Amino acid sequence: MITLKYIMLLLVFATSFLLGNLISKKYILRVKELKEIKNALNIIENKIKFTYEPLSEVFIQTSKLVSNNIANIFIDATNNMKTLGAEEAWNRSVERTNNNLSAEDIENIKSFGKLLGKTDKEGQISQLELTKTFVEMQIEKAKLEEDKNSKMYKTLGAVIGLAFVIILI
Amino acid sequence: MDIDLLFKIAAIGILVAVLHQVLVRAGREDQAMMTTLAGLVIVLTMVIKEISGLFGTVRTLFNL
Amino acid sequence: MEIIKIIGIGLTSLVIIIILKQYKPEFTIYASIIAGLIILTLSLTQISGVINLLQDLASKANINSKFLGIILKITGIAILTEFAVSICQDSGESAIASKIDIGGKVIIITISLPIISSLLETIITVLP
Numbered sequence: 001m002i003t004l005k006y007i008m009l010l011l012v013f014a015t016s017f018l019l020g021n022l023i024s025k026k027y028i029l030r031v032k033e034l035k036e037i038k039n040a041l042n043i044i045e046n047k048i049k050f051t052y053e054p055l056s057e058v059f060i061q062t063s064k065l066v067s068n069n070i071a072n073i074f075i076d077a078t079n080n081m082k083t084l085g086a087e088e089a090w091n092r093s094v095e096r097t098n099n100n101l102s103a104e105d106i107e108n109i110k111s112f113g114k115l116l117g118k119t120d121k122e123g124q125i126s127q128l129e130l131t132k133t134f135v136e137m138q139i140e141k142a143k144l145e146e147d148k149n150s151k152m153y154k155t156l157g158a159v160i161g162l163a164f165v166i167i168l169i
Numbered sequence: 170m171d172i173d174l175l176f177k178i179a180a181i182g183i184l185v186a187v188l189h190q191v192l193v194r195a196g197r198e199d200q201a202m203m204t205t206l207a208g209l210v211i212v213l214t215m216v217i218k219e220i221s222g223l224f225g226t227v228r229t230l231f232n233l
Numbered sequence: 234m235e236i237i238k239i240i241g242i243g244l245t246s247l248v249i250i251i252i253l254k255q256y257k258p259e260f261t262i263y264a265s266i267i268a269g270l271i272i273l274t275l276s277l278t279q280i281s282g283v284i285n286l287l288q289d290l291a292s293k294a295n296i297n298s299k300f301l302g303i304i305l306k307i308t309g310i311a312i313l314t315e316f317a318v319s320i321c322q323d324s325g326e327s328a329i330a331s332k333i334d335i336g337g338k339v340i341i342i343t344i345s346l347p348i349i350s351s352l353l354e355t356i357i358t359v360l361p
Binding site: 034096148149156159160162163166167169 | 173177180181186187188191192194195196205210211
Binding site for chain 3: 172186192212215220229231
């Protein structure tokens with residue numbers, strides 16, 4: 001009976017600790033993913049500037065160069081592009097993906113699709129630049145939030161778990 | 170009725186102090202105050218139980 | 234060795250209270266209350282033997298058991314009031330402490346009224 005009690009207390013502590021870590025991880029991952037998106041936008045910009053491949057080809061090649069969560073957006077967008085226009089396809093795949101970005105980030109990323117496949121090269125590149133500055137701003141914001149919150153949630157999880165265990169002992 | 174309770178109160182006090190520090194550092198003063206209050210209430214409930222126990226023993230002992 | 238236990242608890246609680254005072258002074262009062270409770274309970278368990286002995290002696294010496302009961306009651310009230318008063322004084326509320334003190338004294342006097350009246354009666358019968 002006593003051992004069961006201690007095992008339960010350990011579980012309570014572990015759950016709280018992991019929960020804190022999970023929430024703090026979210027902030028770290030958000031910065032990482034935003035950086036990945038900036039990276040991907042750079043790659044796409046270069047490809048649009050210097051090669052004449054179709055957009056779906058560019059997307060697939062980009063998806064191979066960035067990490068998993070973000071690559072899924074591009075793969076999904078290429079699939080969507082078979083049936084929809086480029087803007088619609090991009091918006092849908094950005095909304096559908098599973099990631100740690102905030103709603104504000106997603107709105108900014110969506111702006112990339114606005115002129116996609118509609119104007120000439122120059123127009124698209126300037127739109128891309130705009131999106132990139134947006135994303136950079138979001139990265140700054142996300143970094144500030146990470147500094148503020150990620151460590152706090154980590155400590156909070158551990159300390160609250162400890163407090164529960166001490167109260168329940 | 171054990172010395173354990175004393176250690177428990179000390180531990181809760183120190184943990185609440187740590188929580189307070191962390192929350193204040195993150196700029197959440199109001200939540201920090203709430204945690205302090207919650208800690209105080211928890212300790213108070215534990216202490217009240219013990220006080221009523223003491224009063225009971227004194228009553229039975231001196232048949233008040 | 235109850236005395237070692239009591240001294241140990243007292244010193245441990247002292248250390249705990251000093252540590253707590255740096256971080257959260259609000260919690261020191263609880264720690265001191267609990268320390269007082271533990272020590273008091275330890276000494277109260279010892280006192281029950283003394284009470285039994287007193288009752289035994291009183292029944293042997295043919296003292297009215299009502300009086301002994303009153304004396305014991307007064308002792309209990311004194312201990313409880315002393316406990317509350319010292320806690321109040323510790324946290325700097327000497328006004329409330331003195332009120333509790335007055336309350337304890339008044340109740341002790343009202344409880345001991347039968348003894349006082351019987352004493353007066355005895356004096357009156359002794360006096361010519």
